[in-house]
Each structure stands twice: as structure tokens, then as C-alpha cells.
Amino acid sequence: MNGVLPVPATAAAIAAAAARLRDGELVVFPTETVYGLGADATSERAIAAIFAAKGRPRFNPLIVHVADIDAAGAIAEVDDRARLLAARFWPGPLTLVLPRRSDAMISRLVSAGLDTIAVRAPNHPVAQALLRAAALPVAAPSANLSGQLSPTRAEHVAAGALAWRVAMILDGGPCPVGVESTVIDMRGPTAALLRPGGVPAEAIAAVVGTLAGTAMAKGAAPPSPGMLSRHYAPSRPLRLNATAAGPGEALLAFGPDAPADAAFNLSPRGDLREAAANLFAMLHRLDRPGVAAIAVMAVPEAGLGRAINDRLRRAAASGDDDDFDRGPAAPCILPDLEDGPS
Numbered sequence: 001m002n003g004v005l006p007v008p009a010t011a012a013a014i015a016a017a018a019a020r021l022r023d024g025e026l027v028v029f030p031t032e033t034v035y036g037l038g039a040d041a042t043s044e045r046a047i048a049a050i051f052a053a054k055g056r057p058r059f060n061p062l063i064v065h066v067a068d069i070d071a072a073g074a075i076a077e078v079d080d081r082a083r084l085l086a087a088r089f090w091p092g093p094l095t096l097v098l099p100r101r102s103d104a105m106i107s108r109l110v111s112a113g114l115d116t117i118a119v120r121a122p123n124h125p126v127a128q129a130l131l132r133a134a135a136l137p138v139a140a141p142s143a144n145l146s147g148q149l150s151p152t153r154a155e156h157v158a159a160g161a162l163a164w165r166v167a168m169i170l171d172g173g174p175c176p177v178g179v180e181s182t183v184i185d186m187r188g189p190t191a192a193l194l195r196p197g198g199v200p201a202e203a204i205a206a207v208v209g210t211l212a213g214t215a216m217a218k219g220a221a222p223p224s225p226g227m228l229s230r231h232y233a234p235s236r237p238l239r240l241n242a243t244a245a246g247p248g249e250a251l252l253a254f255g256p257d258a259p260a261d262a263a264f265n266l267s268p269r270g271d272l273r274e275a276a277a278n279l280f281a282m283l284h285r286l287d288r289p290g291v292a293a294i295a296v297m298a299v300p301e302a303g304l305g306r307a308i309n310d311r312l313r314r315a316a317a318s319g320d321d322d323d324f325d326r327g328p329a330a331p332c333i334l335p336d337l338e339d340g341p342s
């Protein structure tokens with residue numbers, strides 16, 4: 001038995017997917033960051049289906065995808081600072097947390113009961129075409145079960161449990177950025193970095209000044225409810241700052257000084273952009289029988305390296321210090337892929 005198979009994202013397929021979204025169904029589509037599990041953000045029922053399909057805790061709000069700043073302005077209060085950031089980085093991998101407009105026709109579940117809304121205009125041509133064809137704001141978390149590795153290829157989605165729970169999977173090839181969007185909280189006097197991602201924090205700070213951090217006191221309400229300590233995780237243990245593979249481990253290397261027996265190298269030339277694009281696909285490939293643990297070499301904590309290290313730290317977290325409900329335990333959905341990442 002098979003789940004839904006990916007279809008090439010032709011104009012006809014995008015039109016069909018837009019119609020499915022308008023009918024309240026779930027559609028997987030490519031963005032420049034990762035593949036998204038999309039649903040009509042104005043439909044409480046469609047949004048409830050996203051949470052159910054992913055096993056996502058309902059306190060973790062969703063990012064609403066729009067085609068452009070005008071569409072964002074219809075659902076959120078866009079002030080001058082937000083406008084400046086959108087002008088510089090949209091469409092692109094930047095999410096802004098803004099006050100919800102009181103007349104926003106957006107499901108309450110999307111915001112997890114908060115009076116804010118997270119919005120982003122993706123720059124992937126398929127995502128843009130889909131948003132314009134559907135003419136809807138589309139809520140779209142990553143198209144994986146809650147807590148697991150994000151999909152950066154349609155095959156990752158097709159191989160997992162979500163393929164049984166969606167109406168369509170649009171295949172637009174590998175995601176060029178490969179890590180999720182940077183999330184910036186725009187409510188306070190100082191913009192705050194909630195999650196490092198595809199736009200380097202340094203580039204955002206260059207526009208709006210120094211960003212406030214998000215040190216999260218244990219037991220305190222998280223500034224961003226989705227910041228669970230364990231997330232983005234393969235089913236095997238991950239060991240960080242490795243210099244060599246231990247017994248049974250597969251080494252995920254970075255840079256030109258990698259040991260010869262490394263399983264994969266995120267970027268042999270030490271390029272963070274290339275490493276981000278490879279990160280999830282290589283973790284997917286190493287999360288397989290015969291690998292006891294994945295050892296990862298250090299990645300510099302700057303630019304896109306912040307997003308890479310954030311994902312690696314959460315993937316490696318034991319979850320013991322996690323005060324929050326992570327939702328139901330999800331079955332392993334990762335296949336034993338034989339072919340190499342291309």
C-alpha cells in the first residue's frame with residue numbers, strides 16, 4: 001500500500017493543489033526552506049487537521065504563508081520596522097511575529113490562542129504560484145511528524161507517515177536553503193530573535209539594530225511556544241563537536257579537514273550555505289539501520305551556522321530538560337535509503 005505519491009509541480013498540478021487547499025484539504029509543497037504541510041489558514045477545521053496529521057502540540061503556533069507584504073497587512077499589524085525587514089528580505093526565509101489584526105479572518109488555532117501571528121512570504125516559485133492560485137493565507141509547518149527531521153525533498157515526505165494523511169505532494173526538487181526560516185519577534189521595542197534560520201541574524205541586525213536574545217528561563221513561559229528543546233531529531237542519537245567517528249558511529253563532517261572515513265561532508269569547502277542545504281538530507285540518510293549514532297563535526301557559530309547548530313543542538317537534546325508536552329510519540333518514519341544525496 002502506498003501513500004500519496006509526489007507529483008511534479010507543473011502549472012496544472014499547482015492549480016489542482018490550490019483547489020484542494022480551497023476545499024480545506026492538506027497539501028505538501030516546496031518552499032526555499034523545507035517542504036511545508038499547507039492548509040487554509042482561515043479554516044479552523046483545516047488547521048486542526050494539520051495539528052492532527054503532525055501530532056503537533058496545540059500550543060505550538062503555525063507560520064502563515066502569504067504571497068507578499070500586502071497579503072500580510074490583511075492579517076497582521078505591519079509597522080514601519082516590519083515593513084523595512086519585509087522590503088529587504090521578502091520574499092525569503094524570514095518570519096515576522098506581529099500583532100494579529102482584530103479583523104483577521106485567521107483560525108485561532110493558528111496562533112495557539114496568542115494575540116500575535118507569524119507571517120512569511122516564501123520565495124520558492126512553486127510556493128509563490130500556489131499562494132497566488134489559492135488566493136488564501138496558507139499555514140504551513142514543516143511536512144514531518146512533530147519533533148522529527150524536516151523534509152527537504154519530496155521523497156522525504158513520500159517515505160513518511162504524512163503521505164497517508166495529505167491530498168497531494170507537489171515535488172519542486174530539493175529545497176535550496178534547507179533550514180527553516182529565521183523567526184523574529186517584532187512586538188517589543190527591540191526586535192528579538194526567536195529562532196535562527198535561513199536569513200542570518202547578522203543581516204537582520206544590520207537593518208533593525210542589535211537583536212534581543214531569547215534566553216529561556218527554566219519553567220518560564222517560552223517567548224515562542226514552539227521552542228521545544230528536542231526537535232528536528234533523527235531517531236538515532238546525535239553526538240556534537242566530534243572530530244572522528246567512534247565505534248558504530250557514522251561521521252557527518254564539515255570542512256576540508258574531515259577524516260577520510262566520514263560518511264558525508266556537509267560542505268567539503270566549509271561553505272555554510274551549502275552545509276545548510278545538505279543538513280536534513282544527510283541526517284535523513286544517516287538515520288538508518290547499521291548506524292548506532294551520528295557524530296557531527298563542529299560548525300562555526302556565525303551566519304547560517306547559527307541555524308545549523310540550533311537544529312543540531314535540538315536534534316541532540318535528550319529531552320530531559322524539556323518542560324513541555326511534545327505530543328504523542330510518533331513512529332519512526334525514516335526509510336533506509338540506498339542511493340546517495342545528489
Ligand code: AMP
Nearest residue numbers: 061062097116117118141224225226227
Ligand atoms: P515550525 O512551523 O515548526 O517551523 O515552527 C514555527 C515557529 O514559529 C515555532 O517556533 C513557533 O513557536 C513560532 N511561532 C509561530 N507563531 C508564533 C507566534 N504567534 N508567536 C511566537 N512564535 C510563533
Ligand code: MG
Nearest residue numbers: 141142143150
Ligand atoms: Mg518543523
